[in-house]
Amino acid sequence: MSAYPSSGSLMGRTPPSAQELRNRQRISTWLFAICFMLVGMIALGGYTRLTGSGLSIMDWRPITGMIPPLSHAEWERQFALYKTIPQYKILHDGFGLAGFQQIFWAEWTHRFWGRLMGLVLLVPLVWFSITGALGRGLALRLVLFFVLGGLQGAIGWFMVASGFNPDSTAVAPVRLVLHLCCAFALYIAILWTALSVRTPRPAFIPATPEAVRIHRLVWAICLLVGITVIAGGFTAGTHAGFAYNTFPLMDGHLIPPGYARLHPFWLNWFQNIPAIQFDHRLLATTTALLIGFTIVLGLRTPQLGRDVHGALVVLGWLVLLQYALGVTTLLLVVPVWAGTVHQTCAAIVLTAAIVTLHRLRGVGRP
Numbered sequence: 001m002s003a004y005p006s007s008g009s010l011m012g013r014t015p016p017s018a019q020e021l022r023n024r025q026r027i028s029t030w031l032f033a034i035c036f037m038l039v040g041m042i043a044l045g046g047y048t049r050l051t052g053s054g055l056s057i058m059d060w061r062p063i064t065g066m067i068p069p070l071s072h073a074e075w076e077r078q079f080a081l082y083k084t085i086p087q088y089k090i091l092h093d094g095f096g097l098a099g100f101q102q103i104f105w106a107e108w109t110h111r112f113w114g115r116l117m118g119l120v121l122l123v124p125l126v127w128f129s130i131t132g133a134l135g136r137g138l139a140l141r142l143v144l145f146f147v148l149g150g151l152q153g154a155i156g157w158f159m160v161a162s163g164f165n166p167d168s169t170a171v172a173p174v175r176l177v178l179h180l181c182c183a184f185a186l187y188i189a190i191l192w193t194a195l196s197v198r199t200p201r202p203a204f205i206p207a208t209p210e211a212v213r214i215h216r217l218v219w220a221i222c223l224l225v226g227i228t229v230i231a232g233g234f235t236a237g238t239h240a241g242f243a244y245n246t247f248p249l250m251d252g253h254l255i256p257p258g259y260a261r262l263h264p265f266w267l268n269w270f271q272n273i274p275a276i277q278f279d280h281r282l283l284a285t286t287t288a289l290l291i292g293f294t295i296v297l298g299l300r301t302p303q304l305g306r307d308v309h310g311a312l313v314v315l316g317w318l319v320l321l322q323y324a325l326g327v328t329t330l331l332l333v334v335p336v337w338a339g340t341v342h343q344t345c346a347a348i349v350l351t352a353a354i355v356t357l358h359r360l361r362g363v364g365r366p
């Protein structure tokens with residue numbers, strides 16, 4: 001019996017059978033496990049970037065690349081390839097084979113984890129489809145996620161390839177942001193699907209003006225967290241975190257001098273370090289304030305129920321933690337541990353925002 005048909009018991013018209021409930025449980029647990037692995041992937045991606053490891057594997061072999069170098073000669077070949085790019089001379093000159101192996105393993109683990117996630121998605125997908133546990137709609141959606149996951153690997157390579165240009169020592173910021181955004185978008189899609197399989201029918205919340213307003217505010221929060229993440233991607237991609245390491249002022253000013261140095265004006269948001277860092281701070285502050293405001297209103301709206309109140313409070317604590325981590329990363333001039341934890345916590349804040357939104361689906365839906 002399907003765990004996610006487009007009609008019938010899971011839409012609440014007829015009570016689900018015990019078998020359906022079991023399938024729902026198994027399928028959503030599997031999808032939550034993939035979400036967990038995706039957060040791990042985001043953390044690994046941050047670590048790889050911050051340790052300058054991302055350019056260490058200079059070929060793109062989706063299947064055979066799973067096997068790391070097995071002989072000294074192969075290690076030497078890979079190292080010789082790496083020595084040809086400017087990043088080696090500028091960042092890692094003379095670090096020897098042992099140093100190269102260290103950055104190689106970071107990038108290899110990142111790519112291996114991606115392949116492993118593909119398998120964790122594909123094998124149960126085939127099994128659940130054969131046994132009839134998956135409805136057609138859900139099966140097709142999961143196949144699409146599998147294809148998008150593969151595409152994300154290709155985008156990763158598109159990003160890495162930009163770092164091999166003769167005049168660059170790091171990847172192009174726009175491609176880094178593209179890779180980061182696609183990772184987050186896929187994560188949101190799988191998370192939403194997992195939540196919907198686990199709880200297909202939202203708890204009814206009367207559509208009072210207060211409840212409708214909170215629903216809209218949580219939509220706005222999700223959007224703002226997303227934009228702040230993109231701004232964080234540009235902060236990381238342009239190494240903007242290595243400048244203006246004071247808070248809240250930047251070079252003694254609230255708005256840094258040189259914010260509008262580039263023309264046309266919008267170019268500053270993507271290429272001008274003071275503007276990029278200021279925008280990330282401003283967006284993060286607006287996000288945190290909006291979450292605070294929504295919590296105050298939400299807790300005064302009893303019809304939202306305990307689940308929504310609980311989700312809002314968790315979201316509030318997480319955004320505070322994320323804000324503090326951002327400031328710490330900045331003041332300590334981007335140590336690897338802080339940058340990695342800050343990037344990972346962004347995914348967790350987004351998770352809390354999406355869970356809150358999911359719990360509010362029942363506004364006005366009896």
Ligand code: HEM
Nearest residue numbers: 228229232233235236241284287323326327330339343346
């Ligand atoms: C809602 C709050 C915040 C969110 C969701 C957020 C999100 C992010 C993300 C996703 C990245 C990394 C992107 C990537 O590695 O590609 C990032 C980087 C960064 N963020 Fe935030 N951030 C927040 C608050 C802050 C605050 C308050 C500060 C400091 C004032 C800050 C400072 C930084 C710095 C310096 C980086 C670059 C670190 C690096 O190079 O790895 N963030 N942020």
